[in-house]
Amino acid sequence: MSKMTVRNQAVRCVIATLAATAAANAGTFRIELDYMVAGDHSHRPSAAVIDAVVRMFACEGHTLIVDVDDALPHYTELQRNPNNCTELFGYSGVNNSFGALRQTYFDRQNDNAWDYCIFAHNYEDVGCVNTTSSGLGELGGRYFIVTLGSFSGQTGTTFDQAATLAHEFGHVLGLSHCGVSDCDSIGDRSVILPSIMSYRYQLSGVKNVLTCNGMIPPQAIFREINYSHGRLCGLDENLLSETTGCFMAPVDWNCNGAIGGIVSQDVSNNRNGVGWCGVAGTRGIINDENEWATVDAAARDRERAVRPEKKRDIGCITHEEWLELQDEIAARGGCPQPALTTESCPSGENIFVGNNAGVQLGYCSLPFDGPAEAHVFAPLNSTYFLRPGEFNVTNSLRLTKPGIWLAPIGSATIR
Ligand SMILES: [Zn+2]
Numbered sequence: 001m002s003k004m005t006v007r008n009q010a011v012r013c014v015i016a017t018l019a020a021t022a023a024a025n026a027g028t029f030r031i032e033l034d035y036m037v038a039g040d041h042s043h044r045p046s047a048a049v050i051d052a053v054v055r056m057f058a059c060e061g062h063t064l065i066v067d068v069d070d071a072l073p074h075y076t077e078l079q080r081n082p083n084n085c086t087e088l089f090g091y092s093g094v095n096n097s098f099g100a101l102r103q104t105y106f107d108r109q110n111d112n113a114w115d116y117c118i119f120a121h122n123y124e125d126v127g128c129v130n131t132t133s134s135g136l137g138e139l140g141g142r143y144f145i146v147t148l149g150s151f152s153g154q155t156g157t158t159f160d161q162a163a164t165l166a167h168e169f170g171h172v173l174g175l176s177h178c179g180v181s182d183c184d185s186i187g188d189r190s191v192i193l194p195s196i197m198s199y200r201y202q203l204s205g206v207k208n209v210l211t212c213n214g215m216i217p218p219q220a221i222f223r224e225i226n227y228s229h230g231r232l233c234g235l236d237e238n239l240l241s242e243t244t245g246c247f248m249a250p251v252d253w254n255c256n257g258a259i260g261g262i263v264s265q266d267v268s269n270n271r272n273g274v275g276w277c278g279v280a281g282t283r284g285i286i287n288d289e290n291e292w293a294t295v296d297a298a299a300r301d302r303e304r305a306v307r308p309e310k311k312r313d314i315g316c317i318t319h320e321e322w323l324e325l326q327d328e329i330a331a332r333g334g335c336p337q338p339a340l341t342t343e344s345c346p347s348g349e350n351i352f353v354g355n356n357a358g359v360q361l362g363y364c365s366l367p368f369d370g371p372a373e374a375h376v377f378a379p380l381n382s383t384y385f386l387r388p389g390e391f392n393v394t395n396s397l398r399l400t401k402p403g404i405w406l407a408p409i410g411s412a413t414i415r
Pocket residue numbers: 036038041043074120121149154
């Protein structure tokens with residue numbers, strides 16, 4: 001083929017539309033969902049909320065069935081066991097307990113194929129103290145609650161509701177806030193986990209915040225409400241390259257308004273109210289995680305009627321923490337929460353192309369060896385991120401697959 005130099009711009013090839021293909025790991029998930037109704041507000045999620053989450057699973061080939069079922073009496077707070085303030089889901093001693101409501105209203109209690117969710121107002125936190133937490137989910141197990149009573153209009157926006165439904169169900173499917181099990185050291189606001197499981201993205205949208213923070217160009221393939229596919233590069237928070245970013249765009253990691261050099265910055269922590277552009281917190285190695293692989297495994301378990309044991313309960317982002325994150329995003333130029341939509345399923349993926357002999361994966365940390373491999377193995381309509389350098393392809397190859405080729409940093413030449 002003729003020489004093609006890609007320099008900080010998109011080369012747009014032929015674009016064709018292609019229906020989304022079903023994943024090989026297709027499974028079925030079932031949620032019975034009850035909701036509290038008060039005199040002046042209802043926690044019932046709309047059809048648009050449910051559709052958005054159903055679509056998120058459908059894009060991966062999974063079937064999600066949500067039965068929006070019973071209206072429940074409204075209680076301001078779901079109470080914990082006063083004799084064991086770590087226990088919420090198992091306590092049924094008072095009317096305003098999850099256990100009492102579950103016993104009365106969960107119709108498929110004896111059918112292991114079903115998980116159970118209540119859209120409630122608030123819940124009592126560990127220690128039997130008040131919290132403005134958005135929800136609580138069992139890691140493993142069957143039960144979860146969405147509690148947006150401290151958020152907008154006492155119910156949260158429809159985006160809050162959809163993202164939090166997906167987030168809390170994510171815990172039931174085995175997902176944490178940081179991609180791995182130990183979020184105490186990593187923090188639960190990782191920039192490198194492009195997922196509504198990370199506090200950084202849950203309520204403001206994945207693509208919205210990635211774009212706002214300058215981490216991706218507009219051509220990158222992300223959706224607002226999704227789990228991660230684990231394709232981004234890991235980062236060492238002590239050695240962040242501003243020029244390289246995540247190989248998708250240069251990133252101003254240290255928030256000084258300029259791109260350049262190697263810098264240190266905490267971009268994952270949540271402790272002590274510090275964030276990306278705040279005071280430096282604990283720094284370390286952080287990685288993306290293929291959360292969908294965990295969900296696929298959960299689907300296979302359900303097909304075999306296997307229910308993983310609950311490991312623990314995970315409490316989720318509070319209203320105060322969300323306000324703090326909004327401040328942080330506002331400091332980057334302001335990126336308001338997107339409107340809730342039922343997002344389309346892209347056929348392509350973000351594909352990384354570099355010089356990494358013999359590798360044919362296309363992840364950031366394991367890029368395709370060159371354009372030829374990427375062209376053969378990548379799905380149609382992908383966005384290709386070329387590392388700087390020169391790439392030789394055989395003279396018989398024509399890069400005809402529809403997609404977008406980018407050299408977001410430096411320049412790359414294909415001969
Ligand atoms: Zn309420």
